[in-house]
Amino acid sequence: MTIKDIAREAGYAVGTVSRVINNNPNVSQAARARILEVIQKYNFQPNSNAKHLKQQASQGIAMIVKGTHNMLFAPILEKMQTECTAAGYSGMVYYIDENDNEVDRARRICREHKPYGIIFLGSNSNYFTRDLNDLGVPCLLMTNMAVNSEIENLSSVSVDDIASAARMIEYLHAMGHRRIALIGGDLKRSHPSTSRLTGCLGAFSRLGLAFDPAVQYGDARFTMSGGYKAMERLLETNPGLTAVFAFSDIMAIGAIRALRDHGLRVPEDVSVCGFDGIELADYLTPRLTTIRQPADRLASRGVSILIRCIEDDGDAVHEIVPYELVEGESVLRLESGK
Amino acid sequence: MTIKDIAREAGYAVGTVSRVINNNPNVSQAARARILEVIQKYNFQPNSNAKHLKQQASQGIAMIVKGTHNMLFAPILEKMQTECTAAGYSGMVYYIDENDNEVDRARRICREHKPYGIIFLGSNSNYFTRDLNDLGVPCLLMTNMAVNSEIENLSSVSVDDIASAARMIEYLHAMGHRRIALIGGDLKRSHPSTSRLTGCLGAFSRLGLAFDPAVQYGDARFTMSGGYKAMERLLETNPGLTAVFAFSDIMAIGAIRALRDHGLRVPEDVSVCGFDGIELADYLTPRLTTIRQPADRLASRGVSILIRCIEDDGDAVHEIVPYELVEGESVLRLESGK
DNA sequence: CTGAAAGCGCTTACAG
DNA sequence: CTGAAAGCGCTTACAG
Numbered sequence: 001m002t003i004k005d006i007a008r009e010a011g012y013a014v015g016t017v018s019r020v021i022n023n024n025p026n027v028s029q030a031a032r033a034r035i036l037e038v039i040q041k042y043n044f045q046p047n048s049n050a051k052h053l054k055q056q057a058s059q060g061i062a063m064i065v066k067g068t069h070n071m072l073f074a075p076i077l078e079k080m081q082t083e084c085t086a087a088g089y090s091g092m093v094y095y096i097d098e099n100d101n102e103v104d105r106a107r108r109i110c111r112e113h114k115p116y117g118i119i120f121l122g123s124n125s126n127y128f129t130r131d132l133n134d135l136g137v138p139c140l141l142m143t144n145m146a147v148n149s150e151i152e153n154l155s156s157v158s159v160d161d162i163a164s165a166a167r168m169i170e171y172l173h174a175m176g177h178r179r180i181a182l183i184g185g186d187l188k189r190s191h192p193s194t195s196r197l198t199g200c201l202g203a204f205s206r207l208g209l210a211f212d213p214a215v216q217y218g219d220a221r222f223t224m225s226g227g228y229k230a231m232e233r234l235l236e237t238n239p240g241l242t243a244v245f246a247f248s249d250i251m252a253i254g255a256i257r258a259l260r261d262h263g264l265r266v267p268e269d270v271s272v273c274g275f276d277g278i279e280l281a282d283y284l285t286p287r288l289t290t291i292r293q294p295a296d297r298l299a300s301r302g303v304s305i306l307i308r309c310i311e312d313d314g315d316a317v318h319e320i321v322p323y324e325l326v327e328g329e330s331v332l333r334l335e336s337g338k
Numbered sequence: 339m340t341i342k343d344i345a346r347e348a349g350y351a352v353g354t355v356s357r358v359i360n361n362n363p364n365v366s367q368a369a370r371a372r373i374l375e376v377i378q379k380y381n382f383q384p385n386s387n388a389k390h391l392k393q394q395a396s397q398g399i400a401m402i403v404k405g406t407h408n409m410l411f412a413p414i415l416e417k418m419q420t421e422c423t424a425a426g427y428s429g430m431v432y433y434i435d436e437n438d439n440e441v442d443r444a445r446r447i448c449r450e451h452k453p454y455g456i457i458f459l460g461s462n463s464n465y466f467t468r469d470l471n472d473l474g475v476p477c478l479l480m481t482n483m484a485v486n487s488e489i490e491n492l493s494s495v496s497v498d499d500i501a502s503a504a505r506m507i508e509y510l511h512a513m514g515h516r517r518i519a520l521i522g523g524d525l526k527r528s529h530p531s532t533s534r535l536t537g538c539l540g541a542f543s544r545l546g547l548a549f550d551p552a553v554q555y556g557d558a559r560f561t562m563s564g565g566y567k568a569m570e571r572l573l574e575t576n577p578g579l580t581a582v583f584a585f586s587d588i589m590a591i592g593a594i595r596a597l598r599d600h601g602l603r604v605p606e607d608v609s610v611c612g613f614d615g616i617e618l619a620d621y622l623t624p625r626l627t628t629i630r631q632p633a634d635r636l637a638s639r640g641v642s643i644l645i646r647c648i649e650d651d652g653d654a655v656h657e658i659v660p661y662e663l664v665e666g667e668s669v670l671r672l673e674s675g676k
Numbered sequence: 677c678t679g680a681a682a683g684c685g686c687t688t689a690c691a692g
Numbered sequence: 693c694t695g696a697a698a699g700c701g702c703t704t705a706c707a708g
Contacts, residue, residue: 001449002684002685002686003685003686004685004686012694012695013694013695013696014685014686014687014695014696015687015688015694015695015696015697016693016694016695018686018687018688019687019688019693019694021686022687026693026694027693027694028693028694031693031694043442043445045442045445045446045449046685046686047391047446047449047450047684047685047686048387048446048450048686049386049387049388049390049391049450049684049685049686050387050391050684050685050686050687050700051685051686051687052387052686052700053385053387053388053391053684053685053686053687053699053700053701053702054685054686054687054688054699054700055686055687055688055700056687056688056700057687068406068412068433069407069409069412071407074406074407093433095406095431095433104381104383107381107383108383108385108386111339111383111385112385112386112387224617224618224621225617228621253618253621254621256621256623257620257621257623260623279562279563280562280591280618282595283562283566283591283592283594283595284622285594285595285598285623340700340701340702341701341702342701342702350678350679351678351679351680352679352680352701352702352703353678353679353680353681353703353704354677354678354679356702356703356704357677357678357703357704359702360703364677364678365677365678366677366678369677369678384701384702385700385701385702386702387700387701387702388684388700388701388702388703389701389702389703390684390702391683391684391685391686391700391701391702391703392683392684392701392702392703392704393684393702393703393704394684394703394704395703449685
């Protein structure tokens, strides 16, 4: 079943069928009605391979998502879809494998679907080099600051990783904590982890707390089991620790389980806080204290920045949106900072 | 940049370039080496629209996933990919929107990618009608029993929803619970919810427990907030209830939060159990008592059944895999069943 | 082993 | 408003 079949049955040429499908106004009422009827009858769906192969016009805004199961991305994507539609663009989401190269993928998507712009979620900055510019369309990195990449066509929208992490350390300090450990990603690969660690280090130094990354920073994959294992290692090397700051809520969940499996209560014995502010954090017991990345705000700013780059051919923008420290119940106030 | 450009630069015809790309053996060493070199140089990626438009050969096994954030599906998909590869097929995953019609989508995928077979995850049985057979390839419904659909080419692999739900009720009964409420999906739309309810009803009746679905069954979306709201309604209409069985772990998490927000402890005041056995269930406190759907087993059986249908042109198979009741810490043993 | 050519199912100027 | 035709970038018999 192709438009040729539809055309024959409807008694029109394939061009006319194509025009009907694409809502081209240059079609008579009669033709449109008749062709639509036949399309309905066979439940016809045009072949998008053929469509995209031929079509010069764009398909809207592409969103390339690395990591299907990232709970922070789900609400961001949802909101971005809405915003794209509202602005007259169609949003198209491409989920790619954790190990795929998103820039190669973007190159391909550009050739095949000719989007007006691309938004990257969960991207590994390793793959981002100057030649991203060759894509010829504005790009935006979501939830990661890209100002240092110096890629001309790459904007970004994110919270201030440095300031927000520092803020959490200050909060823990104000709550009386002095022996604090961190759980984050591999510093060689995870750019946000590096920024957040930088923020923590600054705060530690301002507060006069010693911090030795070699023993107090546990690196982990951004998973529950990653957080679990990192926590176990930290427990061995950091006797007497009173608080742990994990750079994602998911890792914090793993850390909490590890603590409890070692007979420690949260927060009575050890306080735990996370990062992201996913929905789940608020369903846990204790509710997780965390840095909330504002999904709606990130989404709407991201889309609107990208659209400005597309329509006004504007320069790349690196925007910081406000984070929010959400006080849950997972951090205990200590009587005296000992 | 197309294969034409590559061909020109390499000094061969496009046909030869195509053969190199597709690992066709009928190419000389020299040609292959030279062409690969040029492909490398430009980081060339063939246009898959053109490829698929032309290609008669199949692209492997398609997996159509409804609901990106289903935590049960992630490990199943991972394992299915591995199994497909091991069997010499390539697995291709298509994520579709909650509101899309997966059968229409399947129709399109068949025309465009010509898969040997299709596996559906998270599908809404409403869309499954006899004309699925028109797709002309074997299909398989994952985690839902499809024997009653009477669709010739549709196999299924699932746990026994009726027996497993009944088992959970018997377990709760054995633990001393008599006032039990259920949280499940919309019975008009969710086939597994209906089966699980059937199982529960059978168990209630065998155990001599009265059960009134109108007041003791809370229907909800399969989300945390769905579980939360359903729990709140059940609390009002079921004073004195001692246990809740939610038909998904995610809903159970919502239910637990609702109970606690109403000042009730889990499991001391109210016991809660779930269904699915997702990784997260084991990280919660208390660990969730649940029916584990064996992701690896489902995946490997599903793939192998589908492949048998493909290669031996076999009839559809409806296979039940064993569930496992995982005893967590979320169900309290009551002294006397009052 | 290699090339020339047909054709996959669409879209889109170009005429009329 | 409609049709005939070119062409998107590939793959694949068909010759040689």
